[in-house]
Amino acid sequence: MQNALFVGVSSQVALQRELDVIANNMANLSTTGFKARNTRFEEYLMPVASADSFQAPDRRVSYVVDQGTTLDLSQGPIEQTGNPLNVAVKGPAFIAVQAAGGERYTRNGALELNAQGQIVTSDGYPVVGEGGPIAINSQETGLAIGPDGTVSTNLGIRGRIKLVTFPDPRRLTNEGGNLYASRDPARPAGRDGRLEPGALERSNVQPVLEMTRLMDVNRSYTTVSSVIARLDDLRGTAIRRLADIA
Incomplete structure (x- = not known):
């Protein structure tokens, strides 16, 4: 359960970073010669989280790693x-x-x-x-x-x-x-x-694409937040039941 929470938090951090990049692109729609930036993310498999001796071996935990941004060098209008x-x-x-x-x-x-x-x-x-x-x-x-x-x-x-x-x-x-x-x-x-x-x-930012990205990232962020909230509720329920048994 803790791993799921950590994965969710890493996703939120990455999505927040992407929101910042999109917001900066949108803010420079009218900036002469501005070049948009795109975020780069990478999957990181946690090598420690494994126990291959069990009948059903643990799966490696997959995190999201922010690899920075790249400059879009396409010619503006x-x-x-x-x-x-x-x-x-x-x-x-x-x-x-x-x-x-x-x-x-x-x-x-x-x-x-x-x-x-x-x-x-x-x-x-x-x-x-x-x-x-x-x-x-x-x-x-x-x-x-x-x-x-x-x-x-x-x-x-x-x-x-x-x-x-x-x-x-x-x-x-x-x-x-x-x-x-x-x-x-x-x-x-x-x-x-x-x-x-x-x-x-002119700026090479494409407003329609950026707005689409913005909506996608917002939906993803909301979904991850809901999953984290449900996991937190589940942990609270488990703790209360364990206390009742004790």
Whole structure:
């Protein structure tokens, strides 16, 4: 009976984790360049719970183990905006930006010019150029960003946005502010990443699928809670009957 309770609790913990992931996905339906996450669970067979010497050997107890989340790298919808500072990242690439903790990475192509003339994201993070920060003088005109990240004005090329990729982008970790961090060294995207000027990549979260997942997880959580409640009642009944016999 105790094993059944422990299995139920492990299931509840896993389902709660999945609810948190789904809620975060839904909260970022309108976040530019957001990539959804999916939970990964694994069965763990408790090796200690066995007694093979009995006529009916004990079954191994199966628990649920949270193996973390993976990044869904599918391309989000591309929306044309006509804004020369908007770029949609295409392919498994990321824009490098400078954050407080060092270089970080984003798919947020809603770029702006700050008071110093630097190209920054909509959250204010300076975009990293291959040759250093990219700054535009207030007198310059004809700002344009090319598919390879080249930034040019009427004065010529002003820099190139640093586009990077990773051996396994699914291992990137979220840091808030639509930023990702990586333990693996970034490498130049090359042909793996291009920019579509005058457009934005929207979130790749699919609301219908997420709502379906949410209902399934809620039902499963309710079912497990009911089983645990019945097991608790059964244990209480057993204790009372044993007390009566004593």
